[in-house]
Amino acid sequence: xxxxxxxxxxxxxxxxxxxxxxxxxxxxxxxxxxxxxxxxxxxxxxxxxxxxxxxxxxxxxxxxxxxxxxxxxxxxxxxxxxxxxxxxxxxxxxxxxxxxxxxxxxxxxxxxxxxxxxxxxxxxxxxxxxxxxxxxxxxxxxxxxxxx
Numbered sequence: 249x250x251x252x253x254x255x256x257x258x259x260x261x262x263x264x265x266x267x268x269x270x271x272x273x274x275x276x277x278x279x280x281x282x283x284x285x286x287x288x289x290x291x292x293x294x295x296x297x298x299x300x301x302x303x304x305x306x307x308x309x310x311x312x313x314x315x316x317x318x319x320x321x322x323x324x325x326x327x328x329x330x331x332x333x334x335x336x337x338x339x340x341x342x343x344x345x346x347x348x349x350x351x352x353x354x355x356x357x358x359x360x361x362x363x364x365x366x367x368x369x370x371x372x373x374x375x376x377x378x379x380x381x382x383x384x385x386x387x388x389x390x391x392x393x394x395x396x
Contacts, residue, residue: 261363261394265351303389305329305342305372313338330391341391343370346378366393 280286295303310327332339348368368391371377378384 262365262392265363265365302387305370305389307342307374310340336396339393341368341370343372343374343376345370364395366395367391368393 308329312326313333327333327338327340329340329342345368348366351365351367369388370391372389
């Protein structure tokens with residue numbers, strides 16, 4: 249099984265958002281805030297495929313769910329990991345989400361169709377728990393979902 253975390257369209261949209269953010273920073277900020285927090289492309293390296301499972305959640309399918317509009321339960325209705333329902337209102341991250349942030353991309357009404365992203369972190373297992381004040385070390389995964 250192969251996982252592709254970003255495709256060309258996603259990279260294009262992220263770069264487009266990055267360029268808009270830089271433009272907004274130049275227009276409205278005198279200085280770059282927290283420059284040490286800004287990632288550099290040279291700080292990243294491609295993860296070898298053999299190590300994927302060390303980072304991915306263990307659950308490969310969601311629990312069954314009910315469509316509240318029709319009140320029907322489809323016994324076979326389960327989402328594969330990193331997939332969404334046909335109407336896009338439900339997506340399966342592989343585990344309970346413990347951190348999330350929303351990134352709206354469109355800064356004006358005259359740009360291309362509005363594009364937003366959610367970045368999130370999910371527990372690797374269903375039973376995993378930690379307290380917000382605890383520092384946890386180990387391998388982790390930040391998921392980036394395009395939501396429209």
